[in-house]
Amino acid sequence: MNKLGGSGGERRFSFFGVRKKNIESGIQDEYQLLTVRQLMIRKFLRNRMALLSFIALVIIYLVTLFAGFFAPYTARDADSKLTYSPPMTIRLQDPETGHFHLPFFYPLRGKRNMETFQLEYVEEREKRIPIQFFVKGEPYKALGIIAWDVHLFGSSDPEERLHIMGSDVRGRDLFSRIIYGGQVSLSVGIFGVLITIAVGSVIGTLSGYYGGVFDNVVQRVIETLRSFPQLPLWMALAAAIPPQWPPEWVYAGIVVVLAFINWTGLSREVRGLVLSLKERDYVHAAEASGASTARIVRKHLIPNMASHIIVTATLAVPVTILGESALSFLGIGVRPPMVSWGLLLNDAIKIQNIVLYPWTLFPGLFILVAVIAYNFLGDGLRDMVDPFSR
Amino acid sequence: MTPVEAAGPDAILKIRDLRLHFPVKAGLLKKTVGYVKAVDGISFDVYAGETVGLVGESGSGKTTIGRCIVRLYKPTTGSMHFRTGAGLVDIAQLDKRELQPIRRDIQMLFQDPNSSLNARMRVGDIIAEPLEIHAIGTADERRARVEDLLEHVGLGAEMYNRYPHQLSGGQRQRVGVARALSIEPRLVICDEPVSALDVSVQAQVLNLLADLQEELGLTYVFIAHDLSVVEYISDRVMVMYLGKLMETAPTRKIFERPAHPYTEALLNSIPKRVRGGHRKRFVLTGDIPSPVNPPAGCVFHTRCQYAKDICKTETPPLRTLPKDPYTSVACHLVDELSLSPYYTAAERADLEPDRA
Ligand SMILES: Nc1ncnc2c1ncn2[C@@H]1O[C@H](COP(=O)(O)OP(=O)(O)OP(=O)(O)O)[C@@H](O)[C@H]1O
Ligand code: SF4
Ligand SMILES: [Mg+2]
Numbered sequence A: 001m002n003k004l005g006g007s008g009g010e011r012r013f014s015f016f017g018v019r020k021k022n023i024e025s026g027i028q029d030e031y032q033l034l035t036v037r038q039l040m041i042r043k044f045l046r047n048r049m050a051l052l053s054f055i056a057l058v059i060i061y062l063v064t065l066f067a068g069f070f071a072p073y074t075a076r077d078a079d080s081k082l083t084y085s086p087p088m089t090i091r092l093q094d095p096e097t098g099h100f101h102l103p104f105f106y107p108l109r110g111k112r113n114m115e116t117f118q119l120e121y122v123e124e125r126e127k128r129i130p131i132q133f134f135v136k137g138e139p140y141k142a143l144g145i146i147a148w149d150v151h152l153f154g155s156s157d158p159e160e161r162l163h164i165m166g167s168d169v170r171g172r173d174l175f176s177r178i179i180y181g182g183q184v185s186l187s188v189g190i191f192g193v194l195i196t197i198a199v200g201s202v203i204g205t206l207s208g209y210y211g212g213v214f215d216n217v218v219q220r221v222i223e224t225l226r227s228f229p230q231l232p233l234w235m236a237l238a239a240a241i242p243p244q245w246p247p248e249w250v251y252a253g254i255v256v257v258l259a260f261i262n263w264t265g266l267s268r269e270v271r272g273l274v275l276s277l278k279e280r281d282y283v284h285a286a287e288a289s290g291a292s293t294a295r296i297v298r299k300h301l302i303p304n305m306a307s308h309i310i311v312t313a314t315l316a317v318p319v320t321i322l323g324e325s326a327l328s329f330l331g332i333g334v335r336p337p338m339v340s341w342g343l344l345l346n347d348a349i350k351i352q353n354i355v356l357y358p359w360t361l362f363p364g365l366f367i368l369v370a371v372i373a374y375n376f377l378g379d380g381l382r383d384m385v386d387p388f389s390r
Numbered sequence B: 001m002t003p004v005e006a007a008g009p010d011a012i013l014k015i016r017d018l019r020l021h022f023p024v025k026a027g028l029l030k031k032t033v034g035y036v037k038a039v040d041g042i043s044f045d046v047y048a049g050e051t052v053g054l055v056g057e058s059g060s061g062k063t064t065i066g067r068c069i070v071r072l073y074k075p076t077t078g079s080m081h082f083r084t085g086a087g088l089v090d091i092a093q094l095d096k097r098e099l100q101p102i103r104r105d106i107q108m109l110f111q112d113p114n115s116s117l118n119a120r121m122r123v124g125d126i127i128a129e130p131l132e133i134h135a136i137g138t139a140d141e142r143r144a145r146v147e148d149l150l151e152h153v154g155l156g157a158e159m160y161n162r163y164p165h166q167l168s169g170g171q172r173q174r175v176g177v178a179r180a181l182s183i184e185p186r187l188v189i190c191d192e193p194v195s196a197l198d199v200s201v202q203a204q205v206l207n208l209l210a211d212l213q214e215e216l217g218l219t220y221v222f223i224a225h226d227l228s229v230v231e232y233i234s235d236r237v238m239v240m241y242l243g244k245l246m247e248t249a250p251t252r253k254i255f256e257r258p259a260h261p262y263t264e265a266l267l268n269s270i271p272k273r274v275r276g277g278h279r280k281r282f283v284l285t286g287d288i289p290s291p292v293n294p295p296a297g298c299v300f301h302t303r304c305q306y307a308k309d310i311c312k313t314e315t316p317p318l319r320t321l322p323k324d325p326y327t328s329v330a331c332h333l334v335d336e337l338s339l340s341p342y343y344t345a346a347e348r349a350d351l352e353p354d355r356a
Helices: A036-046 A048-065 A172-208 A214-228 A230-239 A247-277 A283-287 A293-329 A339-348 A353-354 A360-386 B003-010 B063-070 B096-103 B123-133 B140-150 B158-162 B169-181 B199-216 B227-233 B251-256 B261-268 B310-315 B345-351
Strands: A092-094 A100-105 A108-111 A121-124 A129-142 A146-155 B011-026 B030-047 B051-055 B079-086 B088-091 B106-109 B187-191 B219-224 B235-239 B245-251 B319-321 B323-329
Touching: A036 A360, A048 A172, A048 A360, A108 B063, A146 B011, A172 A214, A172 A230, A172 A339, A172 A360, A214 A247, A230 A247, A230 A293, A247 A293, A283 A293, A283 B106, A283 B123, A283 B345, A293 A339, A293 A360, A339 A353, A353 A360, B003 B030, B011 B063, B030 B063, B030 B219, B030 B245, B051 B063, B051 B227, B063 B106, B063 B187, B063 B219, B079 B096, B096 B106, B096 B323, B106 B169, B123 B158, B123 B169, B140 B158, B140 B169, B169 B199, B199 B227, B219 B227, B227 B251, B235 B251, B235 B261, B245 B251, B245 B261, B251 B261
Parallel strands: B051 B219, B051 B235, B106 B187, B187 B219
Antiparallel strands: A092 A100, A100 A129, A108 A121, A129 A146, B011 B030, B011 B079, B079 B088, B235 B245, B245 B323, B319 B323
16 A cells, blocks of 8 residues: 555546546537648638739749740840830720721830930831730740740831830830849849848747857847948948959849848847747647757747748848849949849939939839738738637 | 555655755846745655645745656756666756656646647647657557547547647647656656646546546646645645745645644635634735745745744754654644644545545
């Protein structure tokens, strides 16, 4: 007998309700029928703006990915006869006769205004040029490997160029350049944020989990970095990129410069999450069972942090896109012959250009759309972070 | 043969002078400015197959003791000898690697199943986790064992693929029980396992724990903050206050003949279920003092209605009563006081005729 003063075998606690060993499955509503992933998807779909933004971003990314196909011209295809051409109107109806046709445009003819000495463009109404879909044009490499020369749309007459968003100082098609520029601007956002995630979450996890001297040093470094205003710091770092570097290196350099500050925000967020998650009882339970640190990080911390990281990362993409645009706009970002939205906007840096050639502001519109879409998307993802709230 | 002697060789855990002082850090340089004396010199034995209740107000250090035993914390000083196949081993200062085999024998059941189950894991994976960590069996064997356990705790094997949010509170705690038992521990620290549950399911979970104990020959350290829960499940009760033990005694004795003023106060805070005369009731007032600066002398003297001068200066040791070898009390006035019981032996006999 090793029980001290115990009442022995029969111990039935029936002070509340009836003793019952097998309880029914107990599902009360459909919320309980869904798995965690299903709950998250449901939450996301409920946010219309986020869904719309997501679709818009997918389209924009696809278009830039297949830039050669969607752009009627390549980014460097110049035409000295049509410099600073205004956007051409795509028509369906002949303004004189009122007849309807398949989409067409009238070519522009430049005429020097003898009072202002500006080149002014007028439509040549005699020449109706149909717009052709899947038109053969400039050869390009789809996805950088497959040589092809079919474009989604373009002028049916190779001699008469179509500029739906106008052209620049050397007669290059702005619409095509915007699509190619999107490749740089949008990928800077993605790559910058990938670096941010990698560096930010590793450092954040380490300083949250282990604390101590490492954490102390990291936190002081982050505070120092964050005490500088962001743009001047970016500018200083970007200016340090050697001018003799080839454009691809400069591009990589800019990505690193932009990630250089962004990781601090993510790392703080991750650190805070780890600090709170490691005090959860399920982590204690795993520790008490002898789980290794690697296992705890993999099975408990990462799955519970992933959605937070994705939200923070999503909201960091537009910041990076804006950063690249700002640097390129100021002439210290990516360098020609690369194109980016900020670099294109550089054409509008002089006020007189904005007055004379307002279409040079089009790239800004694309920046705006991308940034807003990312912000809405981030908002929608934030709702998903806590799938259990209703 | 007295039960204590008989139980002697059966002790599976012998704790001696256990202390855990959490450093309090302040200032820019994080200098240690003091210590939270969460557990401050505690000694007790746990015998194989019994249930020891550990009771005290919030902040008295119960959870901290539990976490020391499962070695989530490393005690500041003191020893914790645990009986293994190779005899008694002091687990107080073992490192991670040395602890690994011992962790199979000691598990913890947590208070709140909402926070002790990872919401992103399926129930089956939660229960299988300890088995996976110790690489027990093949994946199929583990699955079979988990399904068996699910049946055992009254859930049914079809719960394997559920997520915690798909279960009710009581069901979640059953998952917690299954996880704690999956690697067949011998000692389970139950840290207030029912206090986060609906009153209506508390009894079900307590019954489950009692059934499993009988079936598997488990030993429980059962933590609770009020004596009423402990009454039903414990063989013995240890009452603690501010990191120290005040009284340890068989459960019945605690309720019929409390020997420490703090025990009396805790009993008085339970709503009385039996009729009984009006008697002078000693109720606790004020808050538990800070464990950073515990009162000198008897730590309870600031709230004890019987306190005398000696209580403020001298710390009463925990002493076994000469007339009652199963009871130990830390009070200067233990021989003088006559404390009011929760119920008298007669009332008790009245209440549960089969037990008398
Ligand atoms: N990790 C920690 N660091 C510092 N102080 C702590 C820590 N954990 C607990 N304490 C302190 O130690 C004391 C005892 O805490 P503990 O959680 O063991 O009490 P408890 O008896 O379990 O109370 P409850 O009934 O509220 O669960 C408290 O004063 C608490 O603030
Ligand atoms: S030692 Fe004194 S203060 Fe402490 S419990 Fe006993 S009577 Fe009260
Ligand atoms: Mg506790």
